[in-house]
Amino acid sequence: MWFIAWLEGRPIGFVGVGMHNDRDVDEMVEARGYALVEDLYVEEAYRRRGAARALMEALEKVARDADMPGIILDTGVDDSYAAARALYAALGYVDQGGVYLGGWSDPDRPGVHIVDGLTIWIKPV
Numbered sequence: 626m627w628f629i630a631w632l633e634g635r636p637i638g639f640v641g642v643g644m645h646n647d648r649d650v651d652e653m654v655e656a657r658g659y660a661l662v663e664d665l666y667v668e669e670a671y672r673r674r675g676a677a678r679a680l681m682e683a684l685e686k687v688a689r690d691a692d693m694p695g696i697i698l699d700t701g702v703d704d705s706y707a708a709a710r711a712l713y714a715a716l717g718y719v720d721q722g723g724v725y726l727g728g729w730s731d732p733d734r735p736g737v738h739i740v741d742g743l744t745i746w747i748k749p750v
């Protein structure tokens with residue numbers, strides 16, 4: 626399920642959430658029974674106006690209404706993720722520690738594959 630933040634008729638941010646599904650082993654292992662947050666992003670020009678907070682609060686309400694025990698997500702440990710870590714801490718997510726490596730491919734730069742140090746954050750709902 627995807628949530629889009631709109632400002633004056635224009636989409637300025639988004640976030641996805643996957644609900645735990647015990648018929649999908651990959652999802653079950655990755656999400657550990659929690660609602661799994663993916664790909665939170667707010668356009669640079671519209672940051673610090675509460676869009677990410679509103680997206681996360683909308684997602685948390687859906688997870689609560691679906692009786693999920695909590696929300697799980699991962700985020701990077703380097704400086705480029707400082708805003709995200711501050712946001713999650715402000716919203717009550719707790720860093721579980723234990724850095725691991727995650728990789729992704731940048732769709733804007735074909736052939737560029739990035740590896741980040743990540744930690745898991747959890748918030749009960």
Ligand SMILES: CC(C)(COP(=O)(O)OP(=O)(O)OC[C@H]1O[C@@H](n2cnc3c(N)ncnc32)[C@H](O)[C@@H]1OP(=O)(O)O)[C@@H](O)C(=O)NCCC(=O)NCCS
Binds near residue numbers: 668
């Ligand atoms: C992280 C991100 C989604 C935050 O979006 P945003 O709309 O600017 O966040 P909000 O305005 O809702 O911020 C809510 C709270 O989070 C914290 N926060 C957000 N950005 C922050 C920053 N740059 N520095 C410190 N705290 C920050 C603050 O507590 C803020 O509340 P305040 O503005 O009242 O102080 C945005 O910076 C982004 O898209 N970054 C690049 C992509 C990314 O890192 N995604 C997450 C991957 S895990």
